[in-house]
Amino acid sequence: MFSFFRKKTPVPADPPAAASPPPLSPPAVAAPPSPAPVPAPVAAPAPRASWLARLSxxxxxxxxxxxxxxxxxxxxxxxxxxxxxxxxxxxxxxxxxxxxxxxxxxxxxxxxxxxxxxxxxxxxxxxxxxxxxLERPLQLGAVEPTVLMVAGVNGAGKTTTIGKLTRHLADGGHKVLLAAADTFRAAAREQLAVWADRAGAAPQTDKLVEIVSQESGDPAAVCFDAVKAGQARGCAAVIADTAGRLPTQLHLMEELKKIQRTLGKAMDGAPHEVLLVIDGNTGQNALSQVQAFDAALGLTGLVVTKLDGTAKGGVLAAIALWARQRAAGPVPVYFIGVGEKLEDLERFQAREFAEALLQGR
The missing domain is CATH 1.20.120.140 (SRP54, nucleotide-binding domain)
Structure with a gap:
């Protein structure tokens, strides 16, 4: 069994920040020793003050x-x-x-x-x-490999987000297999391959990240092969990068459902997480995307990216209000991102976000 966990990191002594929840490090997976799992070491997070400054x-x-x-x-x-x-x-x-x-x-x-x-x-x-x-950490661990399916519209930052999560997992010593299921866009496969290379470039992460891809073919078949390969190779996680699409493209949304069903055929209970990546610059359109993808797939978590320019962060309030009325309960925002660098993806914390939203500086 393994699980994502967050190790608390001391906050610099600063009275105004005392009300904020304690910072948590990037995600990592606990190694499965017997009889009880022990958390594996993780890469040190960027200084919290630096992250808060970038968010503000x-x-x-x-x-x-x-x-x-x-x-x-x-x-x-x-x-x-x-x-x-x-x-x-x-x-x-x-x-x-x-x-x-x-x-x-x-x-x-x-x-x-x-x-x-x-x-x-x-x-x-x-x-x-x-x-x-909306504040809840991403926790996995009941099965191995844990299968994550990542969706979103074109340009939302799916592949970059997958790369960052993969790097954090590899830094924790855990083997990850990526499924390049965006077979419509050659650049998507290349981008995912670049992130795979980055994640496995360091000596301690060498051979911990692999990728399954095809130049053409059925995205669902790529995902099926990836899960089977992940099982055979003893991977801790399999992460499927799907093609970007608008929720109004019904035929493509049906294909997403097919991928989800195929993952379930490859492994009972898969996908264990269905994540939607949304662009923080899209405003109220982000809420529409969440509602449409949730209706099609049953989302288990969100990642909000690109809160680093013209983003209007108030949309999270709209998502939170919608989440209160969702029959299956709120869809958590696992991570928020403010840029392209590895350290620019962090766990969402409600008070921290609210304070940054009203800084006005």
Missing amino acids: AGLKKTGSSIAQVFTGTQIDETLYEELEAALLMADAGVGATRHLLEDLRRRVKAAKATDPAAVKGLLIEAITELLQP
Whole structure:
């Protein structure tokens, strides 16, 4: 048995950051000694202060717009109206904006707040509470290999995300097999191969990352072969990179379902994780993608990428509000990313994100 785990890393002594949850390292897998598993060593994470700075910088556009609301001298209807406009501009959506404003009014009244600056802190609390159900670490381990199916639209960052996760797993000493199931785009296979080479380039990760690909053919067949190869080679994980597609392309969505069924035929219970990678720059379209892919595949987790430029991070509030009404329970946001580098992918933490969202610097 193996599992993804996060090792707590000390946070620099800084009173304002004390309220944030303890940082967690990139994912790794526990080695399966007998009789009880013992966590395997993992690569040291980037300094947490550096990650928080990059996250705040990525959300600067959103944060600056919201922070300006709290520069006045009194709490009145004008403040709430300006905050409503700022949240809508941040792509929080009508429903989540209404929810946050109603919650904020209650908090202001309960706290008897009179200073607009204090309202900002109360809004951080409200956003944190809304996002909290999305905060859950990726945990695998009941079977080997664990099969992950990764989906998303073109350009969302699927292959890059797979590369980062693979590198973290390889750094932990665990064998990973990649299925290049995006057979429609030659560049996708090449990109995945580059990440496989990077992940296995270091002496300690040599021969820990392999790839199964075909120049053409049925993507489902590639995934089937990959799972069987992963079983035969004793791999800890098999990760399938699927072709990017819009949820409105019904014939391609049907192919995704076929891949999912084929993975189940190759190994009982597979895929064990169905992850959707969404681009943080797409705003409310991201929510539509989550809803459509969930209806087709039954998502088990999300990865939000590209929170490093024009991204409007308020869309996570809209996703969180939708998740509250989902019959199967919230779809967790396992990771968020702010760039292309390995250290630019980190575990999602609700309070940390809420604070970065309202930094405005």
